[in-house]
Amino acid sequence: MATTSAVYGVSHPPGYPLFTLLGIIFVRLPIEATVAWKFSLVSLISAIIALFFFYKLLLRLGISKLLSMITLSILAFTYAFWLYAEVVEVFSLYYLFFILLFYLGFSFYQTKQDKYLYLLSFFIGLSLSHQQAILILFPALFLMVFFANKKVLINPGIILKCIGFVVIGLLPYFYLPISYMLNPPITWLTELTPSALIQHVLRLNYGWVTSATTPLSERVFAVITYFTYWLFHLPLILILTSLIGAAALFVKKRKLFVLISLAFFISGPLFVFYAATSAARAFTFGVLERFYVSSYIMFLLFFPFGVLEIVRLCMKAVEVLLKKKVKSSLLLHLPHALTLLFIIIPVSLFFTNSHRIDMSEMRIGEYYALDILNPLPKKSIVFADVDTTVFPTHYVQYVLGVRRDILMPSFSQLQQIILRDKRYSKVYKEILKNERYARDSDYVIDTALSLRASRPVFSPAKVKNTEYSGSFVWMPYGLVYKAVTKNEIPVKEEYIRSQELFWERSFIDRIREYRDAPNLPLVFQEI
Numbered sequence: 001m002a003t004t005s006a007v008y009g010v011s012h013p014p015g016y017p018l019f020t021l022l023g024i025i026f027v028r029l030p031i032e033a034t035v036a037w038k039f040s041l042v043s044l045i046s047a048i049i050a051l052f053f054f055y056k057l058l059l060r061l062g063i064s065k066l067l068s069m070i071t072l073s074i075l076a077f078t079y080a081f082w083l084y085a086e087v088v089e090v091f092s093l094y095y096l097f098f099i100l101l102f103y104l105g106f107s108f109y110q111t112k113q114d115k116y117l118y119l120l121s122f123f124i125g126l127s128l129s130h131q132q133a134i135l136i137l138f139p140a141l142f143l144m145v146f147f148a149n150k151k152v153l154i155n156p157g158i159i160l161k162c163i164g165f166v167v168i169g170l171l172p173y174f175y176l177p178i179s180y181m182l183n184p185p186i187t188w189l190t191e192l193t194p195s196a197l198i199q200h201v202l203r204l205n206y207g208w209v210t211s212a213t214t215p216l217s218e219r220v221f222a223v224i225t226y227f228t229y230w231l232f233h234l235p236l237i238l239i240l241t242s243l244i245g246a247a248a249l250f251v252k253k254r255k256l257f258v259l260i261s262l263a264f265f266i267s268g269p270l271f272v273f274y275a276a277t278s279a280a281r282a283f284t285f286g287v288l289e290r291f292y293v294s295s296y297i298m299f300l301l302f303f304p305f306g307v308l309e310i311v312r313l314c315m316k317a318v319e320v321l322l323k324k325k326v327k328s329s330l331l332l333h334l335p336h337a338l339t340l341l342f343i344i345i346p347v348s349l350f351f352t353n354s355h356r357i358d359m360s361e362m363r364i365g366e367y368y369a370l371d372i373l374n375p376l377p378k379k380s381i382v383f384a385d386v387d388t389t390v391f392p393t394h395y396v397q398y399v400l401g402v403r404r405d406i407l408m409p410s411f412s413q414l415q416q417i418i419l420r421d422k423r424y425s426k427v428y429k430e431i432l433k434n435e436r437y438a439r440d441s442d443y444v445i446d447t448a449l450s451l452r453a454s455r456p457v458f459s460p461a462k463v464k465n466t467e468y469s470g471s472f473v474w475m476p477y478g479l480v481y482k483a484v485t486k487n488e489i490p491v492k493e494e495y496i497r498s499q500e501l502f503w504e505r506s507f508i509d510r511i512r513e514y515r516d517a518p519n520l521p522l523v524f525q526e527i
Contacts, residue, residue: 002027002039002088003394009186010179012387013203017172018130019090035399036088043092047085050096051076054297057103060110061256063304067339071304073346079233079353080293086357090131091290097127097134098294101141102263109144109259117145117152121162125169132202133291136271140263147255173201186394219276222288226272229292238345242299245306260301268295311338365392366400367507368479372460373403375478375502382408382458382480389460407455457483478502 004011005023058068084091108116127134249257277288369392462474474481
């Protein structure tokens with residue numbers, strides 16, 4: 001994302017135009033800092049604003065300022081929320097929209113003022129120009145509007161105004177075609193056609209969600225992993241208090257319970273069941289973990305009601321013990337004192353997580369990219385379909401200015417290069433005539449391999465040999481593989497010496513320093 005904003009490019013599907021535009025502004029701030037650090041301010045500011053509206057939401061729910069601050073602090077110091085407030089990722093802004101939309105929806109539900117409905121409509125459009133996963137909140141928002149005033153759902157005038165505000169919120173998507181026409185060095189948009197734009201925005205060719213054929217057992221396991229994750233990361237007293245709050249709302253404020261529970265269920269267990277992404281590897285678990293937070297935000301709304309119920313029961317017990325109603329000035333302050341005891345939760349979360357999210361000295365991504373690029377011959381082409389390879393390498397190339405002679409596109413970017421270059425497109429069209437290709441990436445790779453004579457070709461992983469691209473083998477070459485013919489394979493002694501030189505000059509010793517870092521799994525999945 002930082003690299004894309006630095007070169008006015010288009011990010012991977014769905015494009016994240018709003019986030020990219022914010023990045024374009026922040027990476028050009030006139031301050032002494034790295035591009036990545038400047039861009040991380042977007043995440044930090046988003047998290048701060050998210051906490052502000054979370055506080056406003058708690059007050060609107062009738063929670064006291066003291067208890068609202070305690071609840072807000074719990075969210076702020078929860079590992080995943082705190083983490084994404086620091087890194088260059090889209091999810092801090094996503095959490096902001098999740099909280100803001102719920103706040104605006106509940107404000108309309110509570111006040112029935114049209115201004116909240118129009119603000120909600122605008123920010124729905126704006127949130128969709130950032131991350132379409134926000135759709136999981138829509139059922140709860142619809143219920144809020146229905147409970148508040150179902151007549152607005154059949155009022156043509158109000159509906160047209162709302163649609164207009166949604167469309168205004170979607171305007172950042174115009175950045176995608178504008179960026180494409182600027183011909184930036186990094187863009188994931190393959191063509192400037194309606195079909196290509198729709199595929200990109202709807203991420204039809206890019207995703208991590210499993211298929212519909214995923215076994216039920218794997219989906220159930222994904223849900224079990226979701227609940228296990230929170231049992232591991234949250235204090236038991238927080239979970240129990242929130243469950244007590246949910247029970248209290250079910251009895252006393254049934255509609256509010258339904259609204260919060262619906263948002264929690266769809267964004268949490270149901271979403272995880274649908275996605276069913278494996279948590280067996282650090283990468284896939286890291287991808288899934290970031291989506292857990294939205295449901296946690298909803299679950300945390302039960303917490304203050306649980307505290308109020310516990311305080312009420314404690315005061316009732318005191319009255320029973322004293323056999324009279326509490327009138328002493330000292331005892332009148334007891335509810336505040338009992339509430340204040342719960343501050344132990346955010347304090348414990350702070351001390352538990354503060355060392356885990358410190359990545360100020362973490363440079364694994366940079367070292368990894370340098371170890372890939374430095375040994376390669378001039379004007380090499382390295383094609384990769386793995387974000388963890390492409391992203392840090394592009395950052396080192398286009399932000400730090402290292403080895404920009406090397407072309408490392410993703411499959412979609414390689415396809416775009418091929419379509420624009422007449423030399424490549426001629427071969428590409430010939431390959432397209434062969435109907436044996438099952439995937440777009442197959443004929444894109446073949447096009448690159450067929451032109452191997454003009455540029456050395458490398459890949460982070462072995463690619464299946466095909467008849468069209470010729471007979472070659474993938475020879476280990478540092479951290480990547482080189483496509484060579486059997487006649488090009490060097491003699492054993494020469495090859496071993498070249499690899500020894502690579503490892504002597506690599507950053508492997510520095511990477512070993514991070515072996516016991518508590519945030520290492522996330523770092524590996526982020527780079």
